[in-house]
Amino acid sequence: MKDYIQKDEWKIIEKGFNPENNRISESIFSIGNGHMGQRANFEESYSGDSLQGSYMAGVYYPDKTRVGWWKNGYPEYFAKIVNSINWIGVNVILDGQELDLAKCIIHDFERVLDMKRGLLTRHVEFTNAAGNRFKLSSTRFLSVNEPDASVLRYSITPISTKTTIRFEPYLDGDVTNEDSNYDENFWFEVSQVSDDETNLICMETLKTGFQACAAMKPYFFIGDKHTMVENTNTSLAGFVSKRSKVDVEPGQEFMVIKYVAIESSLNIDKEELTAHTRKRVDEIAEKGFGLIKEEHEAKWSDKWLESDIKIEGDVAAQQAIRYNIFQLYQTYTGDDPRLNIGPKGFTGEKYGGVTYWDTEAYCLPFYLRTADHTVSRNLLKYRHNHLQKAIENAEKLGFSDGAALYPMVTINGEECHNEWEITFEEIHRNGAIAYAIYNYVNYTGDNSVISEFALEVLIAISRFWKQRVSWSEDKNAFVILGVTGPNEYENNVSNNWYTNTIAKWTMEYTIEQINRLQSVNNNELESIFEKVNFNMDEISDWQNIVDNIYQPYDGNRDVFLQQDGFLDKELIPVKDLPESERPIHKKWSWDRILRSCYIKQADVLQGLYMLEDRYDLETIKRNFYFYEPYTVHESSLSASVHCIMASAIGNHEKAYEMYLRSARLDLDDYNDDTNDGLHITSMGGTWMSIVEGFAGLRVRNDKLILNPIIPESWKSYSFRIVFRNTLLKVSVKTEGTVISNDGQNAIEIVIGDKGITIPPGTETDPIDQLSKSIA
Secondary structure, eight states: OOOOEEOOSSEEEEESOOGGGHHHHHHHTOEEOSSEEEOOOOSSOOOSSOOOOEEEEEEEEEEEOOOSSOOTTOOSEEEEEEEOOBOSOEEEEETTEEOOGGGSEEEEEEEEEETTTTEEEEEEEEEOTTSOEEEEEEEEEEOSSSTTEEEEEEEEEESSSOEEEEEEEEEEOOOOOTTOGGGOOOEEEEEEEEOSSOEEEEEEETTTOOEEEEEEEEEEEETTEEOOOOEEEEEETTEEEEEEEEEEOTTOOEEEEEEEEEEETTTSOHHHHHHHHHHHHHHHHHHOHHHHHHHHHHHHHHHHHHHOEEEESOHHHHHHHHHHHHHHHHHOOSSOTTOOOOTTTTSOSGGGGOBOTHIIIIIHHHHHHHSOHHHHHHHHHHHHHTHHHHHHHHHHTTOOTTOOOOOSSBSSSSOOOOOHHHHTTOTTHHHHHHHHHHHHHHHHOOTHHIIIIIHHHHHHHHHHHHHHOEEETTTTEEEOOSBOOSOTTSOSBSOOHHHHHHHHHHHHHHHHHHHHHHHHOHHHHHHHHHHHTOOTHHHHHHHHHHHHBOOOEETTTTEEOSSTTGGGSOOOOGGGSOGGGOSHHHHSOHHHHHHSOOBSSOSHHHHHHHTGGGSOHHHHHHHHHHHGGGBOOOSTTHHHHHHHHHHHHTOHHHHHHHHHHHHTTTTTTTTSOGGGOOOHHHHHHHHHIIIIIISOOEEETTEEEEOOEEOTTOSEEEEEEEETTEEEEEEEETTEEEEEEOSSSOEEEEETTEEEEEOTTOBOOOTTOOOEEOO
16 A cells, blocks of 8 residues: 555645656556546656556457467457557657656656646656756646547756757657567558648557547747747658757746647548548647637536535545546546446556446446436447347357357457456356346336347346256255356355346346336337247246245355355454465465455445345345455455445444545555556446445435435535436535435435425425434
């Protein structure tokens, strides 16, 4: 755990430069706009440790997989969002010497990510090897108003002596991925253009044939006056630049403003891409730095009005939740159903930037409650768009008749994960996708998705579960053998409670939706049945499994068993593990981990969280207090579920501990892995920790329910949600909870066990709605 990021309500601040933290900071200070993203690399050359990263949504490469042996069903590649055209670069030469902060004495260093306005700034005062002192300033942003627009303002000011400064702003398409198998290049140059004002480069990926095009127009200033300095173009393979040189007096600022348009063939036809990008950079430059920045900041202001969570009395908690919300919106805006959310977003190479079950379990709840419902609908459509691929994935493993196994890792619907214990066995991901459909319908009341596309998905997943179970004569029940549950520190187990339970629930929910649709629109149902070649006998097969599936249980402890044989392990609580042996995934052999009782993330508790309304409070308590002591929380997804469940059972101290662990996971580098990118999908879980955890938000029987508590160190917290097309503001203080109805219709909600109707344009009286304070 590290603690070098300064606490501030709206800003992420790094003061002083420690090269050992540079990769961590490059992740933490990443910027994005849903269309593309950029790590916080320096604009000038830097010979120290760094991971260069510029990424474009949906542009990927099928890197070769590396396995020691091959099995039927293995994917042939691992898809990854590739490092793309480096647009931020500015080579700087001071009196003939290249600027490289790794070779300078740094007197003052400040890097600031302004989350309120979506700006990244850096201010450095340094002495170079020649003994001359300078100031460096930079500001950059990726516009959320015009997603193809990137802007950089960069300047050097001599302090001690007159200096000849040469700036060389450039576009570099000759980039690689650090984690590339076989050190392959992913790109080749298609074209480049350089004239008096503009430089442009167009690159294409090998194999997938995506094109990325970037065009820049740099403008040079001495002080605040635009200067027509003489410049020359440089053209190399995959590289274009402009060079400008001036003599600058001490105290004078030499500045370049670099306007860049970046677009891909995902959105623009290849034949039109170059002309389109060139036109866009002209339009961007014509607007100018001030107007583009103003529109960008206004768009961020709108986003914060929708989704901000305000906390009084705890700056660390306030900074952290805003950081999590900020990064979620930088990664995904929801306007394109072809796109999804990678666990690292646009902040690093790990996990390839592709889609896991994290989206449905941890990200959809955030967008469902804070954004227009088309955003969460698009997340559901993404999976429906890939349904045929999911059926093909299942066929490769021997399933048939329209059974679908959604991939563990994907970008286009094909499985691209090659660890057998995950690819073949972590099949609970199917359940998360089914649950996301339920979550959407339950929250919005919008049943139309069922008939439009979601029932097809539910039927295909239920067909998979039907074929995946087997009958055990010994147990006189259906069992599911050879799986990996959410706890990835257990592989190839039988009867993982969560997997069996979510399989049972999925078939139940599918039957329920078929019956509902039959009663309201049988013609529509018949059309779906014909499309998927459905036989009504399938329902009785599913119901038989639902009624007779095995769910492991320990009668002595009165808890659900994570899987068969869990109690054969030596049960040593995490608190008794020496600190020197943690995290165990870095200190122990895999053999030792698999034989241990230690749980990577919520497993049984994941099921109790998702299906909470099926279990009484005492059942949840017993299972929480049995499993939490053995949980090492070495998955970024773990802490938020534990926070929510701890809040529900009244363990407020544990709830707050888990909230901070989730919220500051990257800012404080809890798991010593922020250097390779942020944990974007778990940030949705952080939001859930407050809204579903502390505020206790649930939807049952079409009613919004709140059971708010407030951490002891907080004076108050508040958030906005959209429920059934009504905008609500929830404010929780120690003396009570106030709910404002900013919509146009009256709404009935339940606080604790009391039903309250709130007319439009009014708020509740907190006097008799006391919140519980965390002791």
